[in-house]
Amino acid sequence: MARYIGRRLFAAVPLVLIVATLVFVLARIVPGDPVALLLGDQASTEDIARTRAQLGLDRPLPVQYALWLSRAVLHLDMGQSFYLKRPVVQAIVQRIEPTFLLAALGAALAIAIGVSLGILAAVHRNTVVDGAVMLMALAGLSVPSFLFGLILILVFAVRFHVFPSSGYVPVQDGWTATLRYLALPAVTIGVGGAGIIARITRSSMLDVLRAPYVQTARSKGLPGRGVVLKHALRNALIPTMTVISLTIASLVAGTLVVETVFAIPGSGRLVVQSVARRDYPVIQGAVMFVALLYVLVNLIMDVLYAYLDPRVRYD
Amino acid sequence: MPRSLACAVVIAILTFGTLAPGGAQPSPQRGGVMRVATNADPPGLDLMWQTSTISLNISQHVFETLLTLDAQKRIAPELAESYAVSNGGKTFTFKVRPGVKFHNGAEMTSADVLGSFQRWLALSSRARQILKDMTSATAPDKSTFVVELSQPNGAFLPALAIPNQRMVVFPKSALDKNRDSSGKPLELKGADLIGTGPYRLAEWKPDQYVRLVRFAGYTSRPEPSNYMAGARHAYLDEIRFVPVPDDLTRVAGLISGEYDLALSLPGSAVDQLKANPAIVAQIVGPGSAAVGVFNKKRGPFVDMQVRRAAWLAVDPQKVMAGAFDNALLYRLTPALAGKEWGVWAFPNVGADVYAHGRDVAKARELLRETAYKGEPLRWITTRDYAYMYRSALVASDEMKEAGFNVRLVVSDWATVISDRNNPDRYEIFSTGIGFEGDPTSTAAFTPGWPGWYDSPRNNKNYEALVATVEPTKRRELAKDQQRLFWDEIPYLRFGEVLTLLAYRKNIQGMYPDNSYYLWNVWLTK
Numbered sequence: 001m002a003r004y005i006g007r008r009l010f011a012a013v014p015l016v017l018i019v020a021t022l023v024f025v026l027a028r029i030v031p032g033d034p035v036a037l038l039l040g041d042q043a044s045t046e047d048i049a050r051t052r053a054q055l056g057l058d059r060p061l062p063v064q065y066a067l068w069l070s071r072a073v074l075h076l077d078m079g080q081s082f083y084l085k086r087p088v089v090q091a092i093v094q095r096i097e098p099t100f101l102l103a104a105l106g107a108a109l110a111i112a113i114g115v116s117l118g119i120l121a122a123v124h125r126n127t128v129v130d131g132a133v134m135l136m137a138l139a140g141l142s143v144p145s146f147l148f149g150l151i152l153i154l155v156f157a158v159r160f161h162v163f164p165s166s167g168y169v170p171v172q173d174g175w176t177a178t179l180r181y182l183a184l185p186a187v188t189i190g191v192g193g194a195g196i197i198a199r200i201t202r203s204s205m206l207d208v209l210r211a212p213y214v215q216t217a218r219s220k221g222l223p224g225r226g227v228v229l230k231h232a233l234r235n236a237l238i239p240t241m242t243v244i245s246l247t248i249a250s251l252v253a254g255t256l257v258v259e260t261v262f263a264i265p266g267s268g269r270l271v272v273q274s275v276a277r278r279d280y281p282v283i284q285g286a287v288m289f290v291a292l293l294y295v296l297v298n299l300i301m302d303v304l305y306a307y308l309d310p311r312v313r314y315d
Numbered sequence: 316m317p318r319s320l321a322c323a324v325v326i327a328i329l330t331f332g333t334l335a336p337g338g339a340q341p342s343p344q345r346g347g348v349m350r351v352a353t354n355a356d357p358p359g360l361d362l363m364w365q366t367s368t369i370s371l372n373i374s375q376h377v378f379e380t381l382l383t384l385d386a387q388k389r390i391a392p393e394l395a396e397s398y399a400v401s402n403g404g405k406t407f408t409f410k411v412r413p414g415v416k417f418h419n420g421a422e423m424t425s426a427d428v429l430g431s432f433q434r435w436l437a438l439s440s441r442a443r444q445i446l447k448d449m450t451s452a453t454a455p456d457k458s459t460f461v462v463e464l465s466q467p468n469g470a471f472l473p474a475l476a477i478p479n480q481r482m483v484v485f486p487k488s489a490l491d492k493n494r495d496s497s498g499k500p501l502e503l504k505g506a507d508l509i510g511t512g513p514y515r516l517a518e519w520k521p522d523q524y525v526r527l528v529r530f531a532g533y534t535s536r537p538e539p540s541n542y543m544a545g546a547r548h549a550y551l552d553e554i555r556f557v558p559v560p561d562d563l564t565r566v567a568g569l570i571s572g573e574y575d576l577a578l579s580l581p582g583s584a585v586d587q588l589k590a591n592p593a594i595v596a597q598i599v600g601p602g603s604a605a606v607g608v609f610n611k612k613r614g615p616f617v618d619m620q621v622r623r624a625a626w627l628a629v630d631p632q633k634v635m636a637g638a639f640d641n642a643l644l645y646r647l648t649p650a651l652a653g654k655e656w657g658v659w660a661f662p663n664v665g666a667d668v669y670a671h672g673r674d675v676a677k678a679r680e681l682l683r684e685t686a687y688k689g690e691p692l693r694w695i696t697t698r699d700y701a702y703m704y705r706s707a708l709v710a711s712d713e714m715k716e717a718g719f720n721v722r723l724v725v726s727d728w729a730t731v732i733s734d735r736n737n738p739d740r741y742e743i744f745s746t747g748i749g750f751e752g753d754p755t756s757t758a759a760f761t762p763g764w765p766g767w768y769d770s771p772r773n774n775k776n777y778e779a780l781v782a783t784v785e786p787t788k789r790r791e792l793a794k795d796q797q798r799l800f801w802d803e804i805p806y807l808r809f810g811e812v813l814t815l816l817a818y819r820k821n822i823q824g825m826y827p828d829n830s831y832y833l834w835n836v837w838l839t840k
Contacts, residue, residue, distance in 0.1 A: 032729030036736065038358050040366030046440060048736075050499070083358055084521040085504050091521070146561075153567045165567040166352075166559050168523070263352075263559040265523040273356075273522065273560070278729050 001306070005299065012295040019291040020072070020284060024065055027280050034082050034278035055082055068284070078285035083277045088285035092267055098168050099255050099266035101178065102185055106251050109190030110197055111244060117194065118201020118240070123228060125206060133198060140195030145254055149188040149261040156184055166263035185262040189254045193247045200243040201236065208236040238309055245301040249294060341823060347838035349551050349822070351831075352559040352568050354579035356522045361503040363431075363438050366480045372578060372831045373525050373556050377418075378483040378510035381409055381428065381460075382476035383543040384752065388657045390476045391544035393536070394423065394484050394511060396458075404467030404784035409460040416532040417486045418515040425454035430487035432460070434500045439480045440763070445470045445755065445781055469789050470755040470781040477752030478830070484511060513549035513834045525556040540835050542826060550824075550837035569594065569817060575838065576818040578831060581701075582644040588817045595818055598643050599827050601653045601811035603747030605638055605645070605706045607694065608759070608766035608806040612738040615687040622804040624685070627671060627678035628717035629710045635810040637709035638702040646811040651757070651797050652750035653811055655828075658786075659754060661794050665801030678717035692721045695735065696745035699728040703745035706809055735765040747812060754793040755780050759806065768805040 035051045052058045056067070071077045078088035114137075121133040157165035163184050169177040208214060209232055217227045255268035263269075267286060274282035357370040362378055383393040392398060396410040415423040432452055435442050448466040455461060462471070475482050489507040494500055508516050513535070514527035529549040538545040557574070559565045562581040569577040570591060580588070588596035609616035609625075616622050635645045649669030652659040696707040704725065711721040724741070726734075734740040744766070748759045760777060762769035776799060780792045800808075814829040824836040 030730075031733055032727065033733035033736075034729075036732045037729050038365055040358075040370075047438065054495070054501075085359070085502075086521070095522075150563055150567075153564060157571045157573075158567050161571060164573055165571050166561075166564045166573065167557060261561050261564055263557070263561065263564055265520070269522065269560070276727060276729060277358075 001303070005303070008299050008302075009295075012292070015295065016288060016291050020069070020288050021065075023284050023287040024068065024280075027278070027283050028061060030278075032278045034280065037277055038082060068281075072288075078288075079281035081274075081279055081282045083274070083279045084282070088281045091270065091282060092285055092289055095265060095267035095270045097170060097266075098182075098264050099252070099259070099268055101171070102182055102189070102255050102258070102264065102266060103248070103252050105182055105186035106189035106193065106254070107244075107248050109186055110193030110247060110251065113190065113194035114197025115201050115237075115240065117198040119205055119228065119233065121198065121202040122205035122209060130202075134202070137195040137198040140191045140193075140198075142195075143192075145188050145192055146257050146261050148191065149185065149258055152184045152188060153262075166261075168264045168266075181264075185258045185264060188258050188261075189251050192254060193251050196247060197240065197243060201240050204236040204239040205232060208232045211235075234308065238305070241301060241304060241308065245297060249297060252290070252293065341839065343548065343550050343824065343835075343837045344839065345550050345837070346552050348553040348555060349576065349833060349836070349838060350574045351554060351556045351833075352565045352574040352577040353556050354558070354560065354562070354565065356558040357525065359502055359504070360508050360516065360519070360525070362481055362483050363435055363485075364502045369578075371478060373527070374483075374510075375478075375512070375830075375832055376514040376527055376554065376834065377508065377512045377516050378485070379512050380475060380481050380483055382472060384476050385544040386542035388655070388659070388752070390472050391541070393544065394428070398472070400472070400784070402463075404469065405464045407462045407464075407471060411458045411460060412534075412536075413458060414534050415511050416534065417511055418509045418530055418532075419486065420532065421486055421488070423484060423486075423511055424457045425460040426457075427487045428460045428484055429454040430490045431482060431484045432462075434485070434490055435482040437500055439482075441480065441756065441758070441761075442474060442482070444761070445474050466782055467784050468781060469784040470753060473753035474756065477756055479751045479756060485509065513547045514551075514554060517553075522558055524558075527554045527556075528552065542828075543830070543832065547834040549834055551833065554833055569819065572819065574819075575822055576825075576831075576833075580815045580817055582639050582641050582815060584817075585641050585643055585815055588815070593820055595816075595820055595822075595825070597816045597827050598813050599816045600813035600829050601646060601655075601749065602814045602829050603749035604811050605635065605702050605745075605809045606748050606806045607707060607710060607743045607745055607809075608735075608748075609804075610738055610742050610744075610766060611769065611805060612767040614742045615685070615690065615692070616742055618685050618687070619803055620681055621685050621687050624678045624681040624717065625714055625719060626668070626804050626807060627674050627681065628714045628719065629807060629809070630673040630713065631669065631809045633673075633713070634706050634709045638706035638809070639812075644813050644815065646813060648811060649797070649801060649808075651754075651800060651808075652793075656750055656752075658790055659750065659793055661797050664794055664797045668801040668804075673713070675713075675717045682718050687719075689718065689720045692719060692742040693724050693740070694721055694743040694745070695724045695726065695731050695741045697728045697731045698725060700745075700747070702812060703747070707743075707745045710807060710809070738767070743807075748806070748808075754789075754796050760796070766806060770799075770803055770805070773799055773803065773805075 035048050039047055039051060056064065068079065081088055081091050084091050117133045121130045124130050153165045156162045164181055168181050171178050214227060214232050217231050255266060256272050259266040259269035260272055271286045353369055355369045357373055358367055359365055360370055360374045362370060362374045379394050381393060381395040382390050385391045394412055394415060396412040398409045400407055411425050411428055417423055429452060448464045449462065450465050451463045453461050486509050489503060489509050493503055493507055513530055513533045515530040517528040518526040529552055533549060535546045535548065540546045559568060565577040566580060566584045568574045588594050609622055611617055631647055635647060639645050648662055649665040650660050650662050654660045654662065694707050694711055696704050698704045707723055711723055714721050731744060735744040751757050758764040760768060760773060776792060776795050780789060783789050783792060816827060818825060821839050822836060823839055
């Protein structure tokens, strides 16, 4: 298994490099001048030229690329943010905590709600419960997260003052405050993810519940709950795991929108704002980071498959 | 004037009539943290380096200038104890206010003023343009700063007092530390952002908050507070500017009480906020005017007659009504400076051209006499500022009826402000152009700004505005500038964009203006 993991990580290097190169090229093909944005409306062409030179943007593109890549690879230095005036790595690292917690809470909610509702629907197949659950799942999937987020803000922040409408408190300042600030955004992204997980859990549970070994377990007189949770669920979770891993990836992408709506200073918002600001070093650094994250999530999921299903072995 | 236009003007005037600060206020209290929701994180807090509005809103609490403006928009001393103009308008002598401390504890002297002035000249192209005739700038003693010019100059003092790219006084030690190898100034950051203002910068976490705290060593001017001038009292313990990028979340945060004040609110929230008993919502402004700037370097709009035809094709009332949901949020006027700018506001000059009544037939006729034969015209605009996109949408439709083949090119703001510097990329671009405090300070009237308004008549008038010291004569020249504008139509100027100022009722002492300064402001329990 260790060799397999090592091989997978090594294979990810060219992938990340390709992503990095693509991002470098794309960021610069897109029109828009970071310096004109930085200096404001009154800046003269002379002022803009001076700042461009200071940021190294006056050099030919291949030179900029070579410099950036050599610095990134040899010194693990992703450069300085034009806008935030601090190293890119520092800017990203500082933004990880809220995004990680938000995605983790969102994923936990999505899995808890999605898997339970999926089982409930499967067990009560073709009943009112099934219909209601699938309708909820469809609603969760269909309502855009920014709209759902705003509805939550209006109800729970503006109307009932239960949760704050925006902002973030770091964990070091108190867990409970952090959770209060993350509650509404986590529900926003969790509900969207729960919809798809519920649908997949339901269909894979239905397949498994019809399987001979489940029938056998039932005919041996095992209690219904035990059959569903102990025998059926474990096997039904294998296709669900694939969807969960994809959902987690899309949850991380979902934080982009949710962090903007709830003004959470996370890495999703950092990426959105850096694109609007044409802050090339941050865009490049953040996308490379996300690429690495995808590689890691996929790897973790593959390892989990092997754990859940002893027939899956990678050595 | 069409009836609808007249109605809108009356409504706007009535709205504005209610803006004067009302009645007696409770006496000020010290203490408390004011939480301000901003629409963006500042790109920097060094006000000489860059000019974004959000940087100004925050930094003006930290940094101060030699001169400032009072409620009548007259020049008033701030860090200068006094100033004198002699030698026929060629020598400017400033006495620096004694006992003023920087946030690092050092006392401000004329050496700091001179160092800041030199940096201002290096960084501000407008300053260089106005001061081309400068012969020397010196600090002969600890409290005196002198600028000598070879020609009289009427634009210098206003340039020191107006908000944009202002000549902030920094400690010379911080400036000396922040230079590149060739001696050119670098942007001030972190611990070097030292000013003399009533609040000092305590902490800046990008995209999280900027925290200002009361500066205990602040020495206020003795005169009564008068807009930006006079005494500045720091009643608040702390001001926290929190970037909340989503418009509706800012509104929600203000209503729920998480923020005491929210900046850049969407016009769609006017009625909701006005109806809320916990909130004061006022229309103030104008921040700027909604405009479509012609490319006057290349293409059909180099020809003044084509520009006039375009203006005849549009109805400013319809354009502004289309750009804003609420008639409270705009004002229709030919004036280049809003009436808040007192002596610089000329509400009638060019009124005949402004309120012309849309005349498509005449526009067609004018256009037929020109070399324009229906070539495609690109209007670059953005949805990042809804009013820009919506005004371009209405105006371009109207222009099409008169024979202009206009196509909107919609992109994000970053692309618009980069493309507008390239004369090959557009025929018209959307933006907002405001009056900056003096007729010489609007970049759009200089040949180097995008759109390239390089008219001999306007250039001559601009130079005269710089060279004239006598206030009445300058006023006449400003009037000429406005008349020339409506003669030459360098851009489509649809109307003024007003600002929605909204804050919770626990805030006292707010001045009804879009400048958002929070000294002299306090919180009640």
